[in-house]
Amino acid sequence: MRTHIEVPDSDTVVSAKDVSLSFQGNQILHEVSLDVHKGEVVVLLGPSGAGKTSFLRTINLLNSYDSGEIFVDGHLMGYKKTKSGAYTPDSGKHLAEQRRNIGFVFQHFNLFPHMTALENVWHTPVRILKVPKEQAVREAGELLALVGLSDRKDAHPNGLSGGQQQRVAIARALAMHPALMLFDEPTSALDPEMTKEVLTVMQKLAGKGDTTMMIVTHEIEFARKVADRIVVMADGRIIEQGPTEDVLDRPQETRTKEFLTKVL
């Protein structure tokens, strides 16, 4: 039960306050705080083991956290607001409903292999949101067109290349009309050629300007093109953040400089 919680304003899609997480005695996140505004594209950079992926997964509670608060679109994740205004934990149906507002794109795609590409996209809107099937299938077709896969809509995931699978996964997440899209190293499992096709789709999405995105990636040049803001993490903390060019071209922190010279 939690009381006296300040709800962020409606322009703030993600509001993380002092989020800490430890796992088997290791402190993974140290009081991480971050606000992401509507339509903003935030890229998280940093050496591996910095806690970027953990932080991203904590936002939709694929990881639980030990202390802090995470608001997405004005809702405290994993809590239900009671009539008295207090928050009670709810990890069941209520959390599931909250997650429908957040698209998550995994490093290893995690498409549903028993469904075609098109079915992967319309399945959850129809089965869970109860969208009329005809409408959902039409929308799924449009989303596959958006990611350039209209001609592969009847293929099963194991008949698609990695890049194609990841593009279907992006369409699948978008089908829920989420307020926020989270990308967890979406191209790390892909070879360079396929990386490009996925990044192109993401760039197109970012260019539309109405999708709030948080992206964990190691593609610095891509970050430069799409990010409104760069957040650099190291050892479970945000060590530096700011407008893309400031952070990439004029980093202030030594560790940011070290990291950038290594990856560029």
Next chain:
Amino acid sequence: MNFDWAFFWDSLFHPSTAYLNGLLLTVVISLVSMFLGLVLGLVLALMRLSRNAILRCISAVYVWVMRGIPILVILVIIYLGLAAAGIYKFQDATVLHVTIAGSIQAALVGLTLNQAAYISEIIRSSVSALPDGQMEASLAMGMTKTSAMRWIILPQAVRSMIPPLGNQFNQLMKNTSLLSIIGVSEIFLITQSISSATFRTFEIFIVTGIYYLLLTTIWTFAQNQLEALFNRRLGIPTPSLSSRIQAQYIALMRNIKPSAAAGKNGASIENTH
């Protein structure tokens, strides 16, 4: 050797009505207890996979007990034991104008209880074998764990369940012969009575063996069709029968004459040494 060929062929190709009824009973009991076993097995598997420690424990104990006791002992306890102790006596009952003997009811109960234990383990291991990413992706899409099970996890696990479940059904059909001990007039009991009436034990049991083999062979083909069906749903091409035989043949030839059948592949393998 004393082998009555005329009796053998006659029993094989012109079985009596009683014999065919026994065969039918064997099939029906197998199908019904497999179906009921699947239902109960699914419940037990979901209990075992749940977060509730009490449910997990109940399921685990059930499986431990049922797998540890011979089906024959369970059948005798259920049909004869319960009646002898005055706890419950299976009576003949009429359902939809069909009279079901008490012994058959007891058989269905015993086989179902026994099957469910094995089936629940098959379901549980198939579900556990799926990559974690599938449950994670389902949760991230906003499904509850129950919806994820219903739409994502079980439909995929079914594919890997089919071969072990098929074997289970195969075993079950053969195990129905044990029902003769509680007086269910399935094919084994009928065979026994023919045997004692004619003293043609060798001939008639060979005939019955052939009929069991026929049943299990038909089932093997059915199972292959099921596997192919689920492969199609996963977009996996199922090799045709002829290509499978061809692959078997090639593998066999490689084993017999490794040097002759090796060819290009063989050469490259040798190079690595």
